[in-house]
Amino acid sequence: VLAPTIDEREIQTQFGRTHVSMAGPADAPPLIAVHGAMASSFHLLAELGPLPKTRRVIVLDVLGQSPLSEDARLPLTQAAAGAWVTEVMDKLNIPQADLLGVSWGGFFASRAAAAHPERFKSLTLLVPSGYVDGPGFEAMWRLALPMFGWRVFAHEPSLRRMTAALFTTQDEAWVQWLGACM
Secondary structure: OOOOOEEEEEEEEOOEEEEEEEEOOOOOOEEEEEOOOOOOHHHHHHHOOOHHHOOEEEEEOOOOOOOOOOOOOOOOOHHHHHHHHHHHHHHOOOOOEEEEEEOHHHHHHHHHHHHOHHHEEEEEEEOOOOOOOOOHHHHHHHHHHHHHHHHHHOOHHHHHHHHHHHOOOOOHHHHHHHHHHO
16 A cells, blocks of 8 residues: 655644645545644554545644644643634635544544534544543542653553553554653
């Protein structure tokens, strides 16, 4: 299988410089996609398989989460997420599109769709973050402690404990990537 040709652009937004990767026919229906935390548009494009054969896939590199976009914090509000995504769409001359969010990107995609529902034909969320609310102590025990253990000890058992807290299915490539990011 040949990898799709990827077009790259830098879009200046009110929140900072946003890197955008695009694949698929320019005249195909647009799909705006937002990747997960500590990843990039290239990670997400690789996971979308043959989708760029029939869609114009436009992946936004999340500010502060991807090394390809500006290292700036995107506010976590519905208004900011909506403004960021639609500002990129406006600068790419995309009046309306389908929207896909993966993990942390699902958090921003859902807020963008809620802020500007007229801009999105559909919203697809894959393992979105930001929807589960629970006791802070339990989250600290299950997630923060294993992350801290990895940062302090940085050996294979602590990496496995940390990723077990994050993933229901272990994917070796993602385990190693997350360990390197942390």
